[in-house]
Amino acid sequence: MTTPETTGRAVQFEVFGGPEVLRVRDVPVPQAGPGQLRVRVAAAGLNPMDWFMTTDAETAARFGLSLPCGFGTDYSGVVDQVGEGVSAYAVGDRVFGGVLSRAVADYVVVDEAGTIAVGGEAHRTPSGVDDRTAATLAIAGRTAAAAVAVVKPGPGDTVLVGGDRVRELAPAGVTAVMDLHGTDTAQTARELGVPDERITTIAAQVDGITPANGANAPYAALDEIAGLVAAGKLRVPIAAGYPVDQIRTAVELQAGRHVQGKIVIDL
Ligand SMILES: NC(=O)c1ccc[n+]([C@@H]2O[C@H](COP(=O)([O-])OP(=O)(O)OC[C@H]3O[C@@H](n4cnc5c(N)ncnc54)[C@H](OP(=O)(O)O)[C@@H]3O)[C@@H](O)[C@H]2O)c1
Known part of the structure; x- marks a missing residue:
């Protein structure tokens, strides 16, 4: 029998700034409360919004974030604990989704029926979709x-x-x-x-033109997109993968704005 882990790694920042403010910390493993699942994260995908929030206090406040703060939103992994009343997921299920500014961590707790911005959301990872690819789908897919x-x-x-x-x-x-x-x-x-x-x-507003906001995409859109990946009809290019201790290098690459494909962090 293995002893459950009591601490896990999580990328956090305590002051606003560039990639240099990001730190890998050992934090207590979070516990799944009622209606929540805990995920042992396998991979986290990066998006520009991650470092917009790290750099700029106003943007972070707009998303309801305060310091100290976690980092990253797109995740994939395996459910390793379910809270009371959870019926849609069980320990061992592969899942992916978004959890605002908490994803680059060994463990995340996600609501069974939440949203990316509030409580986090989970979707089943179809067989045939690997963890790195699943970790790229939440923000880009919704958008x-x-x-x-x-x-x-x-x-x-x-x-x-x-x-x-x-x-x-x-x-x-x-x-x-x-x-x-x-x-x-x-x-x-x-x-x-x-x-x-x-x-x-998707990145700016023009009078008279309807902007697309990923947050408004229906929950089912991500399941449809994951299904297309599983069926080989949609391919997500992965530009680079990094271990979590190279988070700053990964974010620097993302912040260059010319990356061809997604950047993932392996956990
Ligand atoms: N509305 C939403 O819900 C939503 C969701 C996700 C992202 N966003 C926003 O959408 C924008 C794009 O995000 P992203 O994830 O694609 O990452 P990104 O890092 O901003 O985009 C990288 C891509 O942008 C291209 N690019 C760079 N400069 C350009 C220019 N001057 N004109 C046209 N293309 C250029 C690059 O191609 P080249 O190297 O060939 O130039 C590269 O393929 C960001 O501002 C992000 O915040 C909005």
Whole structure:
């Protein structure tokens, strides 16, 4: 019989700043309360919002965070404890999801029926989806679902998803547009004659254009996306993986804003 662990590693910061403020700490293993599950995290995926909140007190406050604070939101792993009243999950289940600014840790406690921002959320990891890939899906998957819900692409559409060289790639023009970086692509879309209701942004707002917010995507969107990965219909490129003690290097790479694919932390 193995003795249960009483402490686990968690990335935390106690002052706002760049990657240098991130520390790997030994913290007490959290316990699953009623309606909660505890996950032994296998991998955590990074997103720009993670370090926006680390750098900027105002952004952190907007998300209800205060110091000292954990780090990272996307996670995957295995349920290792369930609280009273949990019916949808059991010890040993593979899960993934989002838990705001707590994900880069050996253990996270997540609500059975929460949201990423409040209590955290869990989804079953389909067989055929590895832990690193599952750890990239929560924020990016929800945001993709929200963007698709705004512009509603369908047969016959030519959809511009960010980027340049649009006239070369689509000489017949584009009919729907997702700006994934700022507002330039959205403005270009207007110049190309795309109507506002077929344009969305994820990183900035433009008057008259509906922004896509991952938080508004339905819970089921992530299960659908994980199913597409499991079926081999969607591939998520992993740009790099790092052990948790190299968290600062990983965040520096992410903050460069030119990474091609997702960055994951192995736990
Ligand atoms: N609304 C939401 O719910 C939501 C959710 C997730 C993310 N976001 C926001 O969306 C933005 C993108 O996030 P991300 O996860 O994709 O990470 P990211 O690190 O911001 O994006 C990296 C990608 O952006 C491209 N890029 C860099 N500079 C660019 C430019 N000037 N014009 C067009 N593309 C450029 C890079 O391609 P190249 O190297 O080829 O330039 C790279 O592929 C961030 O601002 C993030 O905060 C919003």
